[in-house]
Amino acid sequence: MSNVPSDLKYTKTHEWLRTLPDGTLEVGITDHAQHALGDLVFVEVPEVGRKLSVGEPFAVVESVKAASDVYSPVAGEVTAGNAALGSEPEAINSDAYGKGWLMRLRPSAGGAAPSLLSAAEYEKLIAEEGD
């Protein structure tokens, strides 16, 4: 069974979001997603300053069997990309919600995020997908 921390928000496309104390958001892919992809071998993170709209691909995660886009759950401007993943992509496999974060972004003013899921809703989604 996948690890789905209750203090995070989720998306239908398997990203997670954490609100940091300064109001910026940290984004990564879920434990369920890393498990489905398998051993990650390469990660491409966005540059600082890039402006993203909702649903825009901002990163590529590549495992031995697939390369997948990761979509921005909210609109905003990138404040950090996790450069450490360049040499250690497997951090996503071992610590998807910690060292495996992909980017931090400052949400655009008034940028509501209507389609985010709670942990319970996300658990239900992956159960339906056949974990």
Added chain:
Amino acid sequence: MAFIPHTREDVESMLAAIGVSSIEQLFDEIPANLRLAALAGVPEALTEMEVGRLMTERARLDGRPLCFIGAGAYEHHIPAAVWAIATRGEFYSAYTPYQAEASQGTLQLLYEYQTMMASLTGMQASNASLYDGASAMGEACLMAVRANRKSHSNRILVPTTVHPHYRRTAKAVAGNQGLIFEELPYCTEEGCIPVGSLARYDGQDITALVIQQPNFFGRLEDVDALCDWAHARDILVVAVVNPTSLALLKPPGEWGAQSANQGVNQGADIAVGEGQPLGVPLSSGGPYFGFMATRLEHIRQMPGRIVGRTLDAAGRSGFTLTLQAREQHIRRAKATSNICTNQGLLVTAATVYLSLMGPVGLERVAAASHARARELVDALTRVPGVRRLFRGPVFHEEAIALDRPAAPVLEKLAARGIVGGFDLAEHYPELGPALLVCATETKTSADIDRYASALAECLREARAA
């Protein structure tokens, strides 16, 4: 690999399994008005015997001219072993098999090819080939846009000294994908890009600079200065190179200043070119093959297949396709390219050619070609009314100016069994009457003398007319 056709029983049992009565029925959903009953303008089928006779007659019309035209495709001696080996049944296919790892021999050949191309270009990794040099340049521009994450303009600077067909093809391949190709003028005295002319792009967001070496006129560009200019501005460098020339010239992987002490990256980012000079005979436009090599940091943006060497479960050495996750069978529409089928048979010939030549043999071919080209241009420019068009070094091709339009002179030469060169008037009218001429190791001093005296005669006739 065996070719196993479907028997009528096979077809019927497959149709029965999916509940369809005929193959025709599989196409029912295509509306009748979109289907062609017959192809207009295509004649009735001929028998094998008739086709053989027709093609032999047509081939005879070409004659066996003495060829001094290069302009992107070059006549080199091909050792007989090259095609004897390449056409062996084990290799005789244009494709890597779909169950690639079952064909270890093919994969080993591609691995050797990649190793030799990486070594020749001075780059770290090569793919298993592309269609041809021109489309490889288009793919390299698309790749540069993906790889240069510091640039957002999609602007590609392409000097007009790059082969005109390559520029047109790159636009056709990439122009509708948001790439903006901006042409750089050349110096009409030197036939090269003046590095100083790039200053007007300082401070602008440019994604990549294309540099052809030797350029279309056969001239050597100041690749070190151009490469350094680009890298100091976070512009990627796409090198378009002649593989034979790399046996003598600095490979793209080493372009740039000797000392990288100012944090300037050394070497081109992507090297592409036409592989035809490596064992592929001249043929009306192909099939040829394109090659592409890059630095390791960009390898995930490189289109095409890459063969890697690995160990199997029993610890034995073997070959496998690697970095496939971005290819079209996995990533579909988001693949790094959807036109990256490899020209397997031609690559086989090139691999055998390079193996037979070795570094020393290839260097001899390059040096002999350079020497013959100098001899040719020296002989032609002794003819009254002919002069060198540009000053400065060339590889095995050079532009000469005539004192009257080139097209009628070329016709007269053709009547004497000589293909005299490429008429530059169509693409470079500003140069006046001019020919691009080439000689490789295949030309003898007697051939060159024959051309020079024929040219003198043709010009005299043209003057008298």
